[in-house]
Amino acid sequence: MPLDVTTAILQRRSIKTFKPDPIAPEILLQLVQLTIAAPSSYNIQDWRIVIVADPDQRAALGAACFNQPQIGQAPVNFVFAADIKAGEKDVTPIIEQGIQTGAWSEGTAAYFKKAIPEFAVAIGDKAREYAIKDAMIAATHTMLAAESLGLSTCMMNGWIESKVKAVIGAENDPDLAIALVLPIGYSAEPRKNPGRMPFEFNVSLDRIDRPYHG
Numbered sequence: 445m446p447l448d449v450t451t452a453i454l455q456r457r458s459i460k461t462f463k464p465d466p467i468a469p470e471i472l473l474q475l476v477q478l479t480i481a482a483p484s485s486y487n488i489q490d491w492r493i494v495i496v497a498d499p500d501q502r503a504a505l506g507a508a509c510f511n512q513p514q515i516g517q518a519p520v521n522f523v524f525a526a527d528i529k530a531g532e533k534d535v536t537p538i539i540e541q542g543i544q545t546g547a548w549s550e551g552t553a554a555y556f557k558k559a560i561p562e563f564a565v566a567i568g569d570k571a572r573e574y575a576i577k578d579a580m581i582a583a584t585h586t587m588l589a590a591e592s593l594g595l596s597t598c599m600m601n602g603w604i605e606s607k608v609k610a611v612i613g614a615e616n617d618p619d620l621a622i623a624l625v626l627p628i629g630y631s632a633e634p635r636k637n638p639g640r641m642p643f644e645f646n647v648s649l650d651r652i653d654r655p656y657h658g
């Protein structure tokens with residue numbers, strides 16, 4: 445039985461050592477399904493996810509991540525990349541799917557078709573930031589889905605983007621940004637919680653200067 449969302453959120457920890465046990469293909473498939481169920485701006489689905497499972501590829505990815513050992517140990521690593529220019533490309537298949545599913549009326553679809561490229565222009569050099577937001581939301585889905593399915597993860601920022609891109613074969617694509625590397629596997633260590641600050645530290649009510657006390 446998968447863990448419920450609340451339990452998965454509360455028990456999850458960033459795991460730094462993994463057993464060599466493989467992830468069964470049907471579990472991997474479920475992880476991918478739960479990942480791409482994530483929302484994205486205009487449903488543009490601008491994440492590009494590379495599943496790095498081959499041992500040589502994992503070793504190369506580990507080297508691109510300052511040799512952090514969890515990359516090579518975990519049987520699978522998801523590299524979350526993002527297409528910075530997705531909003532400028534042909535979004536017809538996404539629009540048509542929205543109509544086919546019955547989720548979007550013809551009016552909504554027409555609005556989206558116009559709004560998506562306009563928004564892409566309006567955000568200008570923030571396009572990278574917006575694409576990375578979507579990829580991070582997908583990565584958060586993966587992280588919690590993995591926990592729910594008995595797996596562990598460690599979100600990772602510690603890498604050199606150009607090197608990660610070279611490992612996944614995207615070194616010549618200037619429009620692809622790397623958002624996150626996520627090793628996934630069966631934990632080989634106890635869950636240790638480094639704790640969180642009290643709400644007052646960074647949660648406020650109505651205005652930033654009115655601390656929330658719970």
Ligand SMILES: Cc1cc2nc3c(=O)[nH]c(=O)nc-3n(C[C@H](O)[C@H](O)[C@H](O)COP(=O)(O)O)c2cc1C
Binds near residue numbers: 456457458603
């Ligand atoms: C965006 C992001 C990047 C992170 N990068 C790394 C990393 O490169 N290496 C690492 O060991 N942990 C990394 N962490 C894990 C954090 O250190 C960890 O989430 C934090 O200490 C809180 O611990 P917890 O996840 O167990 O609650 C990262 C976490 C996040 C959210």
